[in-house]
Amino acid sequence: MTKTTATFPMILAATLGAALPALAAEELNLYSARHYDTDERLYSDFTKATGITINRIEGKADELVTRMKAEGANSPADILITVDTSRLKRAKDAGVLQSVDSELLEAAVPANLQDSDNQWFGVSQRARIIFYDKAAVANPPATYADLADPAYKGMVCIRSSSNTYNQTLLASIVEHEGKEAAKAWAQGVVDNMARAPQGGDTDQLRGIVSGECAIAVSNTYYFARAIRTDVDGVSADIERIGWVFPDQDGNGAHVNLSGAGIAKHAPNRDNAVKFMEYLVSEQAQSYFADGNDEYPVVAGFKGNAAVQKLGVFKADEVDLSAVATKLPVALEIFNQVGWE
Incomplete structure (x- = not known):
């Protein structure tokens, strides 16, 4: 998988900056298995930057996947976000995700932290x-x-x-x-x-x-x-x-992930792509680290003081x-x- 990391900041700026007028007053339906109060700022900042309203349904990952499968083509879900590779795999195996062709995501997320078919991408670790x-x-x-x-x-x-x-x-x-x-x-x-x-x-x-x-x-x-x-x-x-x-x-x-993927029948697919790309922005990556004591997936961003106290380490790149x-x-x- 070819990476173009050097172009990532320029791609991100162009993507988010150009999107604002077209996406005003639009919405995104997020199915989330991340239950952290600190994520509220993540969502509100995205809405502030793009004008896209986020409608959120929370639940356990397996329950959300089961719901998406039962809803089928009528599912309102645009994005599934959850914790750990095992749950992301179960979502993929259930057929509720779709592949994403995004130069920005490809450039930002290390190849070992994303699905081989681009159905999910790690957003924090x-x-x-x-x-x-x-x-x-x-x-x-x-x-x-x-x-x-x-x-x-x-x-x-x-x-x-x-x-x-x-x-x-x-x-x-x-x-x-x-x-x-x-x-x-x-x-x-x-x-x-x-x-x-x-x-x-x-x-x-x-x-x-x-x-x-x-x-x-x-x-x-x-x-x-x-x-x-x-x-x-x-x-x-x-x-x-x-x-x-x-x-x-x-x-x-060994590292494990929080990750996200676009729902197979996403009714607001363009907005879903924007949200996925926002999750690897400097703002979102810094907030994952600061708000929930996690490590960013995008190189160059540091965790908060508590995370940094643990020290630098070599991660398994499997x-x-x-x-x-x-x-x-x-x-x-x-x-x-x-x-x-």
């Missing part, structure tokens, strides 16, 4: 990394593989196998190492668990503070949020928690479109090893 109790762990895991090392038996807290972040992480290991190696890793992690999987990523961090876990796996933005705001059970003792970006001498740290094809294998492995 989070790294899934290792956290540990500084007082209890002298030599923390340096790689994902280390999480399965018997030296850490009874120390690891991680979410359930139904969690999409874990599904995509395991699918990435399948893509890199093959099914048998991924299965051995998953079995090792199960053997090292300090407790049965429970709660969300913040609960894994709370487990370190409570002493129930010495090691936890979480997305970066949960920890950055605890640095920036008061998160119960984490922030007061946050200096106790250390972190490791895994595999810095290898593939790099093609997430290819990783998505390994999700059924990942689910099979989870069942085989008894990962609840």
Whole structure:
């Protein structure tokens, strides 16, 4: 896939700037599985810049995809925005998205963070990394593989196998190492668990503070949020928690996405394209990072102070479109090893 990154700022300026007169008093129907109050500014700024009114329906990703499929050609949906590659794949497989031919999106979003058929594009990203109790762990895991090392038996807290972040992480290991190696890793992690999987990523961090876990796996933005705001059970003792970006001498740290795609039967397709292109603008990319402690997908934009405190890291550049094809294998492995 050919990229023309150098032309991206000029393309963006021309696209948004020229659109204003033609798009006044028009609308966009957004089906969103992102439930962050901080996204309100994102939407209001788009309306202010273009005159396009956003009508938003919120729900869980699978519910929204099911709704779009049931609505068929009569669906009012123009855009689906959701979290994680696994959900974006399910939307594509359900046939509710369409390909987008946009020079701007092609130039802005790295090839590994977009669908091979251009049916979805990443708009923000989070790294899934290792956290540990500084007082209890002298030599923390340096790689994902280390999480399965018997030296850490009874120390690891991680979410359930139904969690999409874990599904995509395991699918990435399948893509890199093959099914048998991924299965051995998953079995090792199960053997090292300090407790049965429970709660969300913040609960894994709370487990370190409570002493129930010495090691936890979480997305970066949960920890950055605890640095920036008061998160119960984490922030007061946050200096106790250390972190490791895994595999810095290898593939790099796994990232997962928030992503968006245009609905197959979008009644306002031109406006939908404008919105997709707005999501990779400097304004929107900066707001993703500042508002929800995420990393931009477009090179050159930095996160807020809390995100920057985590440090610079090498990200895994595996093609997430290819990783998505390994999700059924990942689910099979989870069942085989008894990962609840």
